[in-house]
Amino acid sequence: MKTSPYKNMILELFAESHVLSISDIHKSIPKADFSTIFRNVESLLKEGKVKKIVVDVDNYVYELVSKGHEHDHFVCVDCGVVEEIHIKHAEINTPKKGKIFDILVRGLCKVCNK
Numbered sequence: 001m002k003t004s005p006y007k008n009m010i011l012e013l014f015a016e017s018h019v020l021s022i023s024d025i026h027k028s029i030p031k032a033d034f035s036t037i038f039r040n041v042e043s044l045l046k047e048g049k050v051k052k053i054v055v056d057v058d059n060y061v062y063e064l065v066s067k068g069h070e071h072d073h074f075v076c077v078d079c080g081v082v083e084e085i086h087i088k089h090a091e092i093n094t095p096k097k098g099k100i101f102d103i104l105v106r107g108l109c110k111v112c113n114k
């Protein structure tokens with residue numbers, strides 16, 4: 001499969017944003033159609049350049065994979081804001097000494113928790 005020029009454009013968008021949804025990316029690159037953006041992002045995912053954060057069923061965002069900057073996420077169930085959080089994985093008891101890849105904490109952000 002040939003490399004799409006959109007891949008680099010997509011990767012550049014992450015320089016300014018922590019997380020992006022497919023529609024966020026589409027807004028920034030309107031000349032590419034939605035399914036083209038989706039295919040390019042899924043391809044970057046397979047290459048290990050971005051990772052997917054599943055916020056909810058049919059609701060996910062992507063972020064750039066940056067080695068040495070691993071972190072987990074907090075998501076606000078009301079406004080959907082996604083923030084970086086740090087949890088010590090070693091302190092969590094996994095069944096049968098399993099391995100944790102990432103943790104998603106759900107709650108209300110400061111703005112929504114009024």
Ligand SMILES: [Zn+2]
Pocket residue numbers: 076077078079080081108109110111112113
């Ligand atoms: Zn919120």
Ligand SMILES: [Zn+2]
Pocket residue numbers: 018063071072073083084
């Ligand atoms: Zn993140």
